[in-house]
Amino acid sequence: MLPTENPNSSPLFDSLEFNESHLDSIISSLVTFPDSPSLSISSSFDRVLDHLLSSGDVSVxxxxxxxxxEHFSLLLQSTKRCSQKRATLHNSISWFLHSELTVKVFSMVDTKSLMQASACCTMFNNCAMDPLCYSHIDLTKAFKHVDDRVLRTLLNRSGKQLRNVLLEPILELLARNCCLIEHLFLDNCSQGVITYPTIEFFVTNCLKITSLTLLNFRLNDAMAQILVTGFRILKYINLSNTAGITGSFLRDLGHRPNDSPLETLILRDCFSLQEREVVDFLNSLIAGNVRSIRYIDVSSNNGLACDGDGRTSIPNFPSEKLKEERSDITFVADFPSIGPSTRIICSSSLMEDYMSMW
Incomplete structure (x- = not known):
């Protein structure tokens, strides 16, 4: 029989009259009710609801x-949870590795593969949440889908286990997702190749950069020139440990009108940096160009490249003239490992200020 009571007063809707066992009994009867061709549960639901909705006001x-x-949504969610528990139990029994070994395996795959594995089942997801799995975050296969939210989540999961992060091409990633960045420090430990389109895209999109440090990047002079001239408000640049830079990009910088805001230029341990390029740049400063520059460092444990394949630790710098004409510049050139060192400091107080600042 179909119920004739007002749905608002029916005992089915008065939760206060039910104890836990009674409620369990009703739900058990519902979920275990057999289905047959002669009695369609779906049709029964339709008839009952149509009847109940035919009486009472609109609000009821x-x-x-x-x-x-709401009730049947809760039933659906509960069914899914129970199904996941059963699948997890099945996987834990049939999976041949202990959880510790599973975590060890997961720690060896790239992060995209780790995320795919964690979505397979609850057991894999629990293993993939171990911080050890994120000691080496490798997003080189999924950088186009990475934003700051994803990266923040991965870093939080890594905890104190994080050892390195691979985000190649890192500059393109930053240009796409961090266009408002002002200060950037990157050490390209993976030694990935940087292309001209990537450099140009980076310069075009990150217009607010005032401080830039790129260590161990595979840059050449043309790329360095794009960076130095492309960022209109760049005050600090550090391209140390860049083996491909000879210093020819300094020619353009040294002969630019005095509208450059660049104050600090650091080219430490740039193996191919040539003595004559640095000398020409210093002469342009003596002539009054690049009035904004305050600090320059071309120190190297390997000295500077000179004519032919030679190297020198005692370059022929116009140091005295630089002191006379540009006493506001701190120039550091320290070459300790291959012979007597040359160290020129026009203003020690300025050097201390800049070292503490950056």
């Missing part, structure tokens, strides 16, 4: 609909 009917949707 709305409450009935909302309550029914």
């Amino acid at each position: 009917q709305d409450q009935l609909v909302d309550r029914t949707l």
